Amino acid sequence: MSETVAAYVxxxxxxxxxRHQRDDIRDWGNREDINSDSIDWYVDFAQSGADPGREQFEDLINSMHAGAYDVVAVWEISRLARLGSTYQQFFEVAEESETIVQSQTDGSMKSVPVGAGN
Structure with missing residues (x-):
């Protein structure tokens, strides 16, 4: 079965x-037999994690909500957000859409982590 994978950096x-975030996610993909060319990349440059209105982040959440991905890979959870409410939103959408969040530094998550704004 082929998984649909997105990555957020x-x-x-x-x-x-x-670069190091992308490289680590590509390395993870290679270990999991996921072709890095098949990963949909969402990239926000020079954007504070405290800003919930990041364009690529919002696009990713909308795609997750539509059920587009089985897995979303991040380098570390702090790359997603700096606000508990933003974490809450992201992980609720992931849980509702049954999207696994794969962090290169924090491991794999299938539900809202304790302390993520809940």
Whole structure:
């Protein structure tokens, strides 16, 4: 069975790069036999995690809500948000759409983690 996979990466400032985030997610994909060319990438550059209105982040949530992905990969959970309410929204959509969140540093999650705004 082929899984549909998205990845979300974010840099907080202009001077930061997302290369290491992308590389780690690609390495994970290779270990899981997921072709990195088949991953849909959502990238927010120079965007604070405290801003819930990040364009690519909102697009990802909308796609998840529509059931587009089996897995969303992130480098670490802090790349998703800095506000509990934003975490809450993301993980509720993931749980409702049965999307697994795969963090390269935090592991795999299938439900809203304790302390994510709930």
């Amino acid at each position: 974010r840099s907080s400032t202009e001077g930061q790069t997302v």
